[in-house]
Amino acid sequence: MRNIRMAISYDGTTYYGFQTQPIGNTVQDVLEDAIRGLTGEQVDITASGRTDAGVHARRQVINFETSSPIPVDRWALALNSRLPDDIIVLQADEADPSFHASYYAKRKTYRYGIDTSKFGDVFDRKYRLHYPMPLRLKEMKEALAHVVGKHDFTSFASRRSTKPSHVRTILDARIEEREGKLDIFLTGNGFLYNMVRIIVGTLLWVGEGKLSPDDFKRILEARDRTAAGPTAMAHGLMLWDVEYED
Structure with missing residues (x-):
């Protein structure tokens, strides 16, 4: 499995925060749906931290595991073509398998x-x-x-x-x-x-x-x-x- 790390930006105006919750319509939901549409996999995203409803992110960091062979330099372009205008992937790389966006944040x-x-x-x-x-x-x-x-x-x-x-x-x-x-x-x-x-x-x-x-x-x-x-x-x-x- 590969550990993909991304920096993302989003306008949180219309979302109920970053983290998945029962009422849906979160940034995490939209990202995971886009990744599933791209790879066919159901991934579980980890973020550096949650943001509340209506809060924005200039630079949030996430990671997830995938078996997809998509080259790392193609991830941002491929996902951005599937994401709404208020969420964008700024960059992507392949992190060490142990990397955790929340635990490693200083x-x-x-x-x-x-x-x-x-x-x-x-x-x-x-x-x-x-x-x-x-x-x-x-x-x-x-x-x-x-x-x-x-x-x-x-x-x-x-x-x-x-x-x-x-x-x-x-x-x-x-x-x-x-x-x-x-x-x-x-x-x-x-x-x-x-x-x-x-x-x-x-x-x-x-x-x-x-x-x-x-x-x-x-x-x-x-x-x-x-x-x-x-x-x-x-x-x-x-x-x-x-x-x-x-």
């Missing part, structure tokens, strides 16, 4: 996009939260700095999280600003269910002046979801990159 980066313009950019409406009120960017940056390092992120995890530990390490956290746009980037060794979206929702309260940077630190240390702000809308979130040792 760092992931998420970007949350915000449109701060008065009326909103119609071409960005699917990928950015429209938030036209004035924001205190200096205070938001000060607050965000508190998440860097190893912490228990219970305050910023959904109460539906099933992970036995909420301790994660954030390696980099930054806000980039340009006219009418804010990009919030978080890079870490792993993320909890809704973690980025809750951090962003709480940061926006800091931006509005409802919380101070010190309040943000206090919320992190409280390890209590009820202490934090709301969960930001899904469509502003994008899995930006996944990194491996090789």
